[in-house]
Amino acid sequence: MAGDPLNRRPERRKAADQPGVLVVDDEADIRELLELSLLRMGLRVESVGSVSEARARLDERPFDLCLTDMRLPDGDGLELVRHITNQCSDLPVAVITAYGSPESAVAALKSGAFDYLTKPLSLDQLRTLVKSALRLPHKAPPERGAELLGASPAIDNARRMIEKLARSQAPVYVSGESGSGKELAARMIHALGTRSEQPFVPVNCGAIPENLVESEFFGYRKGAFTGADADKDGFFHAANGGTLFLDEVADLPLAMQVKLLRAIQEKRVRKIGATTEDAADVRIMCATHQDLAKGVESGKFRQDLYYRLAVIELHMPPLRECRDDIPALAQSILERHSRSNGRAVKLSAAALQALTRYDFPGNFRELENVLERAIALCAAEEVQPEDLQLAPPPQEAPAAHAKWPLQDYLDSIEREAIVEALEKTRYNRTAAAKLLGVTFRSLRYRMERLGID
Numbered sequence: 001m002a003g004d005p006l007n008r009r010p011e012r013r014k015a016a017d018q019p020g021v022l023v024v025d026d027e028a029d030i031r032e033l034l035e036l037s038l039l040r041m042g043l044r045v046e047s048v049g050s051v052s053e054a055r056a057r058l059d060e061r062p063f064d065l066c067l068t069d070m071r072l073p074d075g076d077g078l079e080l081v082r083h084i085t086n087q088c089s090d091l092p093v094a095v096i097t098a099y100g101s102p103e104s105a106v107a108a109l110k111s112g113a114f115d116y117l118t119k120p121l122s123l124d125q126l127r128t129l130v131k132s133a134l135r136l137p138h139k140a141p142p143e144r145g146a147e148l149l150g151a152s153p154a155i156d157n158a159r160r161m162i163e164k165l166a167r168s169q170a171p172v173y174v175s176g177e178s179g180s181g182k183e184l185a186a187r188m189i190h191a192l193g194t195r196s197e198q199p200f201v202p203v204n205c206g207a208i209p210e211n212l213v214e215s216e217f218f219g220y221r222k223g224a225f226t227g228a229d230a231d232k233d234g235f236f237h238a239a240n241g242g243t244l245f246l247d248e249v250a251d252l253p254l255a256m257q258v259k260l261l262r263a264i265q266e267k268r269v270r271k272i273g274a275t276t277e278d279a280a281d282v283r284i285m286c287a288t289h290q291d292l293a294k295g296v297e298s299g300k301f302r303q304d305l306y307y308r309l310a311v312i313e314l315h316m317p318p319l320r321e322c323r324d325d326i327p328a329l330a331q332s333i334l335e336r337h338s339r340s341n342g343r344a345v346k347l348s349a350a351a352l353q354a355l356t357r358y359d360f361p362g363n364f365r366e367l368e369n370v371l372e373r374a375i376a377l378c379a380a381e382e383v384q385p386e387d388l389q390l391a392p393p394p395q396e397a398p399a400a401h402a403k404w405p406l407q408d409y410l411d412s413i414e415r416e417a418i419v420e421a422l423e424k425t426r427y428n429r430t431a432a433a434k435l436l437g438v439t440f441r442s443l444r445y446r447m448e449r450l451g452i453d
Contacts, residue, residue: 018044024054024068051075066093085112092133109170109311135194150325154317166192174287176316179365182287190243198242206251206424213256224273236269236280249286261305319360354385
């Protein structure tokens with residue numbers, strides 16, 4: 001391909017300088033198709049027809065990419081994926097699966113495969129996959145992981161997992177409590193990976209009205225419905241080549257879950273009102289503060305979509321499990337707000353002690369809100385414990401009297417529902433009111449009555 005970045009040099013590169021690809025497939029016609037396509041990309045190609053031959057070639061010389069079929073005469077592609085993951089961890093390996101066998105693709109991704117292709121092969125998808133794999137650095141640059149502050153064991157584990165996931169195209173499910181940094185983790189995976197120069201598109205699934213979900217995700221053609229005055233791209237189009245991050249994915253309606261599953265499996269989407277499909281080269285990451293597995297058990301979330309999204313789970317620890325990191329996190333927040341406010345403020349020893357003892361049910365987001373409020377309220381240049389205004393620990397009433405006085409019980413339920421709706425909509429009061437089924441005015445009154453800021 002004349003415009004391919006691999007062929008821009010005026011002189012043909014020596015074979016030793018060309019990126020090398022090992023093709024493993026027992027079908028001669030598939031091997032020939034892959035060889036011709038890869039040679040046209042300016043790559044060095046070697047082909048074998050079995051797992052044993054592939055292992056021998058890997059022992060003989062280094063490669064930059066391995067493409068393997070799932071079914072081989074002396075084993076399967078998963079066996080080779082595991083071998084490469086254990087013995088040649090820097091070598092990306094992609095598997096070729098039969099059409100209609102998503103379980104094989106998911107199993108390969110869980111075993112460490114970089115990505116997968118389905119038969120019949122799409123040469124456009126092949127070229128996209130190969131280019132992404134060859135852009136991988138041999139080692140993820142560790143200094144870029146500094147975005148995730150802290151040195152506690154839980155944060156170190158998360159940081160190492162993020163760097164590992166950046167070298168894959170597998171879907172990632174980021175779990176964790178509200179405010180624990182799930183979107184930050186997804187952004188870091190994107191920034192450290194081969195898609196870093198392409199868009200990162202975050203979507204709050206809980207904030208989209210049900211009747212607009214499909215058009216927002218897939219776009220629409222002019223005249224597709226009343227009000228469709230012009231063509232509009234959806235989230236998949238906006239994220240093409242990059243990453244689509246689905247926050248609060250558990251809130252997607254069941255009807256939309258079916259369509260999302262198909263888009264992920266086929267890597268193609270169709271705009272509302274269109275007769276043809278568009279290619280969608282998108283890496284999917286998702287997050288929710290809910291338990292997706294329980295959602296599957298209750299029937300609120302499709303099992304097949306769950307297995308597609310939760311190929312690899314990254315758990316972000318709550319702040320109470322990383323208490324040793326609170327001083328560093330607090331210092332970073334104070335420095336950032338001090339620069340923006342033009343006022344240097346520091347924590348007193350007593351205030352820092354109060355922070356490290358607090359459980360932070362809202363995690364890092366709550367810590368940032370607490371410190372931002374403290375900076376605004378403190379009169380001196382040093383924040384004191386009273387400036388923090390930390391919420392007192394909840395008092396558990398005896399079980400026998402949990403439901404009375406009645407007004408207190410009803411207020412607690414109403415407060416919990418409003419806070420949850422606000423968190424789901426990222427404190428967008430208009431969207432929260434719509435989610436709760438009340439007017440904006442009614443929500444504002446209730447928040448004032450219940451003392452919700």
